[in-house]
Amino acid sequence: GQSLEQPSEVTAVEGAIVQINCTYQTSGFYGLSWYQQHDGGAPTFLSYNGLDGLEETGRFSSFLSRSDSYGYLLLQELQMKDSASYFCAVKVGNFNKFYFGSGTKLNVKP
Amino acid sequence: NAGVTQTPKFRILKIGQSMTLQCTQDMNHNYMYWYRQDPGMGLKLIYYSVGAGITDKGEVPNGYNVSRSTTEDFPLRLELAAPSQTSVYFCASSFPEEETQYFGPGTRLLVL
Numbered sequence: 312g313q314s315l316e317q318p319s320e321v322t323a324v325e326g327a328i329v330q331i332n333c334t335y336q337t338s339g340f341y342g343l344s345w346y347q348q349h350d351g352g353a354p355t356f357l358s359y360n361g362l363d364g365l366e367e368t369g370r371f372s373s374f375l376s377r378s379d380s381y382g383y384l385l386l387q388e389l390q391m392k393d394s395a396s397y398f399c400a401v402k403v404g405n406f407n408k409f410y411f412g413s414g415t416k417l418n419v420k421p
Numbered sequence: 422n423a424g425v426t427q428t429p430k431f432r433i434l435k436i437g438q439s440m441t442l443q444c445t446q447d448m449n450h451n452y453m454y455w456y457r458q459d460p461g462m463g464l465k466l467i468y469y470s471v472g473a474g475i476t477d478k479g480e481v482p483n484g485y486n487v488s489r490s491t492t493e494d495f496p497l498r499l500e501l502a503a504p505s506q507t508s509v510y511f512c513a514s515s516f517p518e519e520e521t522q523y524f525g526p527g528t529r530l531l532v533l
Contacts, residue, residue: 315463353524354524407519409466413461
């Protein structure tokens with residue numbers, strides 16, 4: 312089976328940096344994705360790591376360590392609009408089949 | 422491009438009723454997926470399809486059926502609605518060579 316762990320809630324202030332961790336236990340691991348979901352909205356893709364290391368996209372970065380079964384999403388220069396839930400998802404097998412974590416609710420305060 | 426569209430947006434069903442959730446994408450994606458999301462939880466994969474005529478079960482397929490007769494459409498069928506199927510249902514699609522999944526706006530289903 313698949314198991315993903317991420318904190319349920321994180322609070323940070325505007326302009327700060329926040330890191331959301333994700334640890335996983337899975338067979339057939341291919342890679343780790345991150346999605347953002349605002350309340351009442353649909354998930355939107357943020358990043359994918361298929362190899363170890365850091366991927367940077369603007370204010371967001373994502374990191375993967377396959378040997379530690381661990382990844383994180385780093386959000387810099389936090390803005391109020393970053394208040395949302397963030398989900399990590401593991402890709403299993405070769406058919407873009409993903410298993411999602413329960414999500415981390417990020418509260419950004421002024 | 423409309424992307425991924427889903428109908429209806431919201432539906433109330435009585436226990437034992439049936440319904441079909443519609444999903445259409447206009448991006449020519451081969452892969453399509455159905456997820457359900459319970460309040461405060463992550464997404465659970467119900468069924469997925471890698472192309473017309475090919476479908477497979479995900480994590481939580483019981484109580485659901487799917488078909489894929491065209492590249493564009495991937496309807497999800499609930500045969501005998503149960504309160505446990507109260508959830509938000511998301512359809513998504515992707516290209517085989519890309520990990521990005523594009524989600525529709527969701528269908529909120531309440532079974533009473």
